[in-house]
Amino acid sequence: MAYQPDRLPLTVVGGYLGAGKTTLLNRLLAEPDGQRIAVLVNDFGEVDIDGRLLESTTEDVLTLANGCVCCSIADDFATTLDTLRSFADRIDRVVVEVSGVGQPDKVAQWAHSPGFSPDGIVVVVDPLSIQDWAADRYVGDTVVAQVTCANLVVVSRTDAASPSSLKTAEAWLSRTTDATVLRSPVPAGLLLGPMPRRPRPTDGRHGSETDSRDQNHLSLGEPGPTHVTVSRWLDGPVSRSSLETWTKARPSGVVRAKGLIRVDDRPDERTVLQVCGPSTTVAVDGPWDDGEDVVVSIALPGTPRASLAKWLNLLR
């Protein structure tokens, strides 16, 4: 069967003016957790990249030594996606900044374009001003709609806000949106989620992430202070019924999960599982690519690994 190249995951980052989008994007570019991220911004002027990191600069594209690139959305979005496709082999994923009054869910629709796959809506909020903006006569409905459509909300300025104002903002968020609320700084791996089959930078081939994985095909990942990762490799197609059970059994603490698997009723096709905050999607994106069936989950620090392992083991 013909090799099916991975679609580039496309994550949308929205939030009202001054919410902290640029700070978050600058951090992603500076600390991409080993991923080669293409960040699309509305205005180059706001991007703050350490000059030592800059490898090359053209009118529309900044290339960084860590493999990331930053592009401006200068023309219509269709053209921008065409440009991105031209260096799809050099990047792992795409992050798109939405303008302050933009609707992230509308921009996210572009992620269904050939060569891309939707990978979540992140909305950044400033805990000190979000409730005022939500009541603004001009933009109140826009701000609320942004927060409502988010899968993940990142609360910015956690250093400037007092514990009580953070709590107040988070209480308002939990009343307003189903999104999973995270406090900044959020590491790239948690915010953007896993790359189940990262191409090796050296030869670009797809393969298992670790060759020395244990026989039960479960990897508990590296212990870390920022998030918990558990992966599971499957031996073959799983049943549709187990998949349906799995989608309803997400343990609390899970922020993201991604899987590339086969399902018994469509064994020749690649089924993509995606969890981003409260949203779970199951989609077929093409013929099976002869890679490995794998699911990776990422959860907040302190989430018991056993609960993640149990969840992934539901797929059978």
Place this chain on the structure above:
Amino acid sequence: MPARRAPPEIPSRTSTDPYWRVSLARMSGASPDGTPTTIFPARIVHTLDPARPTGTAVAVRDGRFLAVDDPAALVAIYGGTIDDSLADKVLLPGFVEAHSHKDTGGIWQHTYVGYEGRIGPEGKWWPGCSTPESVVERLREADREIDDPDEPLLAWGLDPIYWSGERFDRRQLDAVSTSRQIFVIHSNMHLATVNSALMEAQGITPDTMAEGVPRDASGWPTGELQEPAAMFLAGKPFRSFFGRLRSDESIRQFGRAARNVGVTTVTDLGTSNLLEEATVRQWLEVCDGSFPVRTAMFHGAVMYAPDGDEACAAQLVDLKRRSSDRVRFGNVKLLMDGSIQGGTARLRWPGYLHGGPNGIWLIAPEQVADRIAPYHRAGLQVHTHANGDQAVEALLEAFEKVQTTHPMPDHRHTIQHCQMTSPGQYRKMKALGMCANVFANHTWYWGDQHRTITVGPDRAARMNAARTALDLGVPLSMHSDSPVTPIGSLHVAWAAVNRIIPSGEILGPEERISVAEALRAVTLGGAWQLRMEDEIGSISPRKFADCAVLDADPFEVDPMELRDIPVWGTMSSGVLHEGAARN
């Protein structure tokens, strides 16, 4: 102090004084440097210049109006040759379409399948497709005319809303061709319908998860693609559709479409990226002396200011110096909100009658003043799209701020569309020195929908309030926003004069204006807003010799027949451009 000399006595016309004969001889036939004069007799000339409202001939020299009078008087004074070709025509100053877009012409490269019959820029009559079958038939004809089997069939104007209940999807298009990719964009430009061949070639399947891709009972996408992100799934045919609109031919078709309806000055309101040298060169090259219209180009600064507004303004100031008689640069277009009929305009209380959510902001209100300021300070004109009354409110706050911190006399910033602008807002516009370009055609094209669906009869009756704007002293122009509605200033004037809607009712009779006021708005009114009032907009000495050449007198016909007046064509800089014969 030197003694003041008495002015020479002015000789009377019958005088035999040699001074008179000498001066007459000097002026005879040509300017002192020999430039020829042409006299165009006409049935009547309406100059729209109150100092000399009518005549029966115009004298033209150097591409400019020399004088208006009767033919004999003009010959006696200026000599020159008589061109009798307009002798039975009615001359008005060339119409100024102060809100149009370049795609007005280029879209006709694609097959038209709209409900209303329309005339293409080359004069071809496209009968309306009033049934799904007639769309299929039209597309079959187009399919037969394309030799290359790999070339997609591209069409526009589809409006299934008129076919009460009959679905139109990929299956009808499959009846046209099962092998050629077919891409049909709807009249609102927000939807497209494609055939199975296109879906197969572009990988649109039941697994396509995208929003805006509805499915039928079998789980297959119906072929409808909603909004640009979904339309983009149509791949190459989608790109070809819009790519062809950027061709030189597309600009030429724009000129022809304008000429056919008596328009001599058009605008490309923010559709082109003028920071691209190639775009600028293309317009300067295509719009040469033989091009029938002048074009005021507006840079779309919402989409195209990648290095910020200060840098963009500086570039546009440089670009302004490259303006020619045919192409004017140095203006900026901004957008506040969406459209009322699309539910995306920003409305004040009580919002939409249909109860839908309020619309969208294309610029954050708190940023508007900062975005306008760089262009304002640079002396550039800012024309801002604002349909809903809340969008106008936020915009007025911003302009007040900018005018307070950086007062600029005679800036002529203009609010485009102004569809729901209230009397209070018009007063504020007057106080701030702003102009209104009102979307008069909307009353005809969407009046019924506004009455019954979007805002209800009371607010609909107040929409596009040209009367109020004039009474409050706000400089007024009116537009078609072509290709959103067909280009044609007589139609725009007709809509404002009659305010009739398709169901037959008069929508807000109090807001009607007179024929004279309407014609002034689509000539001098537009000229003022483009800062060209001393060059175009009336038939006055020294102005460019730009005329609309009509077969009937708009001041004599029944106002209800204003839009039906046949247009012969135009004069542009003294050169005649006959409109395309209808075929």
